[in-house]
Amino acid sequence: MRAGFSSEAEIIRHIRRTVVRTTRQLVLPIGDDAAAFRPRPGRLLLVSTDALVEGVHFDLDYCSAEDTGWKALAVNLSDIAAMGGTPLFATTSIAVPREVISGFVPRFYRGLAALARQHAVTLIGGDSCRSRQGIFVDVTIIGDVQPAHLSTRQGARPGDSIYVTGELGRSAIGLELLTRPGKKTWRSAAVRRHLRPQPRCFAGRYLAERKLASAMIDLSDGLSTDLGHLCKQSGVGADLELSQIPTATITDRERRSLSNAPLHYALHGGEDYELLFTVPSRVGRQVPLYIDGLPVRRIGQITQGAGLWLCDGARRRRLKASGFDHFTEW
Amino acid sequence: MRAGFSSEAEIIRHIRRTVVRTTRQLVLPIGDDAAAFRPRPGRLLLVSTDALVEGVHFDLDYCSAEDTGWKALAVNLSDIAAMGGTPLFATTSIAVPREVISGFVPRFYRGLAALARQHAVTLIGGDSCRSRQGIFVDVTIIGDVQPAHLSTRQGARPGDSIYVTGELGRSAIGLELLTRPGKKTWRSAAVRRHLRPQPRCFAGRYLAERKLASAMIDLSDGLSTDLGHLCKQSGVGADLELSQIPTATITDRERRSLSNAPLHYALHGGEDYELLFTVPSRVGRQVPLYIDGLPVRRIGQITQGAGLWLCDGARRRRLKASGFDHFTEW
Numbered sequence: 113m114r115a116g117f118s119s120e121a122e123i124i125r126h127i128r129r130t131v132v133r134t135t136r137q138l139v140l141p142i143g144d145d146a147a148a149f150r151p152r153p154g155r156l157l158l159v160s161t162d163a164l165v166e167g168v169h170f171d172l173d174y175c176s177a178e179d180t181g182w183k184a185l186a187v188n189l190s191d192i193a194a195m196g197g198t199p200l201f202a203t204t205s206i207a208v209p210r211e212v213i214s215g216f217v218p219r220f221y222r223g224l225a226a227l228a229r230q231h232a233v234t235l236i237g238g239d240s241c242r243s244r245q246g247i248f249v250d251v252t253i254i255g256d257v258q259p260a261h262l263s264t265r266q267g268a269r270p271g272d273s274i275y276v277t278g279e280l281g282r283s284a285i286g287l288e289l290l291t292r293p294g295k296k297t298w299r300s301a302a303v304r305r306h307l308r309p310q311p312r313c314f315a316g317r318y319l320a321e322r323k324l325a326s327a328m329i330d331l332s333d334g335l336s337t338d339l340g341h342l343c344k345q346s347g348v349g350a351d352l353e354l355s356q357i358p359t360a361t362i363t364d365r366e367r368r369s370l371s372n373a374p375l376h377y378a379l380h381g382g383e384d385y386e387l388l389f390t391v392p393s394r395v396g397r398q399v400p401l402y403i404d405g406l407p408v409r410r411i412g413q414i415t416q417g418a419g420l421w422l423c424d425g426a427r428r429r430r431l432k433a434s435g436f437d438h439f440t441e442w
Numbered sequence: 443m444r445a446g447f448s449s450e451a452e453i454i455r456h457i458r459r460t461v462v463r464t465t466r467q468l469v470l471p472i473g474d475d476a477a478a479f480r481p482r483p484g485r486l487l488l489v490s491t492d493a494l495v496e497g498v499h500f501d502l503d504y505c506s507a508e509d510t511g512w513k514a515l516a517v518n519l520s521d522i523a524a525m526g527g528t529p530l531f532a533t534t535s536i537a538v539p540r541e542v543i544s545g546f547v548p549r550f551y552r553g554l555a556a557l558a559r560q561h562a563v564t565l566i567g568g569d570s571c572r573s574r575q576g577i578f579v580d581v582t583i584i585g586d587v588q589p590a591h592l593s594t595r596q597g598a599r600p601g602d603s604i605y606v607t608g609e610l611g612r613s614a615i616g617l618e619l620l621t622r623p624g625k626k627t628w629r630s631a632a633v634r635r636h637l638r639p640q641p642r643c644f645a646g647r648y649l650a651e652r653k654l655a656s657a658m659i660d661l662s663d664g665l666s667t668d669l670g671h672l673c674k675q676s677g678v679g680a681d682l683e684l685s686q687i688p689t690a691t692i693t694d695r696e697r698r699s700l701s702n703a704p705l706h707y708a709l710h711g712g713e714d715y716e717l718l719f720t721v722p723s724r725v726g727r728q729v730p731l732y733i734d735g736l737p738v739r740r741i742g743q744i745t746q747g748a749g750l751w752l753c754d755g756a757r758r759r760r761l762k763a764s765g766f767d768h769f770t771e772w
Contacts, residue, residue: 145524146490151481160476252582
């Protein structure tokens with residue numbers, strides 16, 4: 113028994129205090145065998161789950177417990193954003209070694225709560241247990257969407273334009289700055305993007321409600337990998353315009369300490385959690401340059417032929433998926 | 443890269459083949475950023491999540507990958523059963539060390555699929571990643587229930603009778619038989635109960651639809667602990683009749699090799715996943731002796747005073763919660 117928590121019931125009380133909102137939809141909050149809520153009439157429910165594993169997705173050397181809580185929710189909110197949906201409820205499952213429970217658990221929920229408040233998400237379930245080694249965090253997110261606004265990976269058609277939000281590669285640059293030997297650069301914007309990614313829920317809904325996106329995916333594994341997923345599921349290919357890729361803005365000092373050029377991180381770096389979407393030409397002019405301050409950039413076009421191509425003026429070279437895949441990275 | 447799976451996409455294809463059913467409710471199955479389903483009109487959605495951690499909840503020395511898959515789903519189905527609901531969809535999140543991926547993952551899903559088929563549950567999300575050490579499995583279950591049939595832990599009133607389904611303590615006996623030094627007794631019914639618990643979804647729905655249960659909980663942590671949860675959340679106490687506790691039927695040989703009497707396991711042993719529920723006296727006569735072959739036994743009465751008491755004829759002694767709590771067991 114540790115200072116801070118002496119039982120699972122205490123953890124649930126802590127969660128109630130820090131993370132639980134009340135909404136009219138919620139009939140039975142956290143604390144029973146299951147939570148119960150009233151779905152909004154006529155809407156589709158969206159469900160997604162994503163885990164973070166210590167030593168694989170994060171490391172407490174450079175990622176605080178608060179960062180881990182924030183990120184565990186952020187990666188899931190990003191999936192709801194990519195469907196054009198509104199996040200509503202989350203459940204968490206965490207397993208932690210006994211040495212870190214009182215240091216980790218309340219700070220984890222503090223970080224998660226900070227992001228949950230920004231997106232009006234209510235925590236409705238939480239399983240806490242010990243692990244023998246390593247921290248394991250899993251979040252399941254439930255959201256909803258009007259059926260007509262559902263954005264999948266499957267609707268891209270040849271001739272559609274390809275767009276992204278924000279800048280690409282910042283998170284991967286941040287990770288490299290955090291993990292290189294020697295002095296850490298905590299205050300870099302890239303580092304902050306890696307530790308506290310901002311899911312693009314507003315932009316996702318904006319695009320979905322106006323039916324601008326024929327297909328949409330969030331960039332979790334890197335542009336080359338995620339564009340590959342979208343193209344494969346839509347049965348199409350893509351031409352990207354090299355000059356249009358929005359690479360990350362970094363300082364000269366940061367650039368000197370990186371092992372690759374910014375374009376490399378923009379093409380293959382994971383965890384930006386920006387949105388990648390395709391737009392049919394008939395509505396192309398309705399895509400704004402910014403959505404609520406977030407830049408939106410046209411970076412290429414969907415093609416009939418298979419495969420991804422990177423176009424630099426007249427030169428075309430094949431773009432291989434080189435982002436993150438948990439089973440090929442082994 | 444291992445034989446069996448070379449990418450996450452392959453794991454998703456494997457899941458599609460083995461676990462995914464099609465239902466009219468499901469609009470978008472596993473494989474996109476999120477799954478989408480159409481909730482049934484007028485119903486409440488139920489959500490619960492439970493994790494299994496290697497070395498804490500299971501050990502591959504005595505629990506196969508199939509058993510782990512079965513159990514990971516079973517413990518979650520049991521939560522839906524305790525709410526009087528119908529399970530519909532599940533998501534899984536598994537982290538496994540590289541050495542065991544091809545041995546563990548397909549067999550895990552085979553075990554999970556066997557139980558999912560029995561309860562018509564569709565897998566709509568799955569995150570697979572590696573861990574540095576140890577296997578982590580998390581399942582989130584989504585079910586639904588008619589609002590009038592929702593059974594919580596909060597409705598027990600003084601004078602209500604207390605009932606349980608099945609026999610208690612079998613799972614804890616099975617665990618002791620599996621983990622004692624020397625020869626393992628694989629074919630024991632108690633061992634099977636520990637490895638392949640059967641969630642009482644039918645009985646839960648039966649009781650809820652007839653509005654027989656004023657409060658209900660599933661027995662995951664042991665009778666003394668879970669009855670304590672139910673009483674605390676209902677603001678009541680309980681008298682249990684010692685002679686009525688349905689202890690596990692075991693062989694003489696099994697009894698000789700156990701460190702405690704069967705009553706001890708029945709009172710404090712976890713993971714039986716039977717249902718514990720309270721019934722107001724006005725409907726007490728409607729509770730059947732069996733629900734679909736499963737025995738139902740009256741074991742005591744809810745009282746006004748706080749605390750749990752064990753009554754043996756005229757003798758009364760206090761029953762302390764001594765079941766499983768992940769944070770006090772540390």
